[in-house]
Amino acid sequence: MRLLGLYNYWVVIVLMMVGFYTIIARDNLVKKLIGLSIFQTSVFMLYISMGRIHGGTAPILMEGTDVVYSNPLPHVLILTAIVVGVATTAVGLSLVIRINEAYGTVEEDEIHSQDESL
Amino acid sequence: MSAHLPVLLIVVPLLAAPLAALVRHPRGSWVVALGASWWALGVSIALLMRVLADGTISYEIGGWAAPWGIEYRIDVANAFVLLIVSGIGAVVTPYARVSVEREVEAARIPLFHTAFILCLTGLLGIAVTGDVFNVFVFLEISSLSAYALIALGQDRRALTSAYQYLVMGSVGATFIVIGIGLLYVMTGTLNMADLAVRLPEVAATRTIPVAFAFLTVGICLKLALFPLHLWLPNAYTFAPSSVTAFIASTATKVAVYMLLRFFFTVFGAAFSFDVMQLDMVLMPLALVAIVSMSLVAIYQQNAKRLLAYSSLAQIGYMILGISLASVTGVTAGILHLFNHALMKGALFMTLGCVMYRVGSVRVEAMAGLGKTMPWTMAAFVIGGLSLIGVPLTVGFVSKWYLVLAALEQGLWPLAVVVLLGSLLAVMYVWKVVEVAYFQPPPDGDPPAEAPLSLLVPTWALVVANLYFGIDAKLTAGVAMRAAEALLGVGQ
Structure with a gap:
């Protein structure tokens, strides 16, 4: 039961490994960026999960003193991290576009073979 | 006004960046960049002087008190890093104007200066902040x-x-x-000073060592410690000359500072080195980096790539000093951080001069430059001597402290490796010098000496190499106080 209770964290670990494996194993530059996005998203879920408090409600101020709130700070941090993630993906994709213009391909092995023949 | 200097150091360049993009005129955006980088240098000098006189500065962003709000916390260690980052920025920006006009399309120059200021802002921000998420x-600002x-x-x-x-x-x-x-899930805080107080209570859990491992690998990737260095040689080789000069002398240095800050201030030297035994990981890697990267440098045909591999070896020296975890060792590490920025900045800028006149930085293309571009190559020779660690240059000062730190703990084999690294440096510096001075220039029009707008910033750093090599009292004194502050002794 205890393992099931950590369901969120299992998802985080699986996504993290899927993303990381994609970054390492794929030759296609776009697929590598997809892997990078999945990898980063898993960290977002890690942060959001840790903000959850048992029996906690949304962190909006309510009447009474015995109200338990979820921790909003990790969510705020992740808003920043999402922006960073979007920016990283955007810069990465624009680099891929320019690589495609310069080499005519987005496959890593073909790029390498072109540079060696220079 | 002067109470708000810590935040103005960041805010002014951050606002200058979009302004440089909006100006859309190559020369205009360069003026904005120049103003921002010189402002940063002025503020950094003022902050360092204030820290040396009055002790640590704590600035609360927006007036929110420290463990909840974001705190900018400046002690001797990061004031020193701020000085070197903004100093290199202030020297490279004047250099960038002419160099970039040659190497980057005119339409992209305003965006170049925008990205350049943003990179400077990010690096200064890492050094100034006392909040780990910040x-x-x-x-990410500096990296993107x-x-x-x-x-x-x-x-x-x-x-x-x-x-x-x-x-x-x-x-x-x-x-x-x-x-x-x-770290946050175990302690509920992001403030570095607060983390340092709360971490010992939970240090025995499994989460903290895991956090420590993630941070170690992440930061070592950023500072390009062997074997996580694969991104660096290509990036340095193919970037525009002024970008290489700036990034090579600041980005990895700030990452080294992050390493110092996390392992000494946040986790504490006792946890990092006694419990986690970080030195058992860092020291062998540093030694391998010094020897193997110097050897690889000797075989490079492109002078920029040669210096890039040499940078990887020099990062090894910094990490070696830090891994000794003594005041002298950390002093050597911080001192080499400062000194290496001066020498690599100067060397990459001379290569920018060569690129400007010759159009290539391959070693064979530099034949005869000792005669045709005497000032440029003289700067290269002095920078190279500094890299080797010849007395009267900054390189000697940091290697002296490093050898001293190794001998202090009776680790004389480390001193031998440091000296071996210097010998290898003689070989790769000589490789360029030999071609430039002892081979005849190719037929045809000889290249003219680099323009003054490139030579003056280059020589400013060369003179700094000599000045701080002869009068090391300021740098070594500040570095030692920084090391004492990080290790929590003295003061």
């Missing part, structure tokens, strides 16, 4: 702009090396965020 945000800057290189391989750096850099940054998240 470190990550500034790290660095990817864009590297991609502006002329060769199409600049694009692939920027891409490679982006993927590896983002993985490193994500590792750092995971580490920070795990």
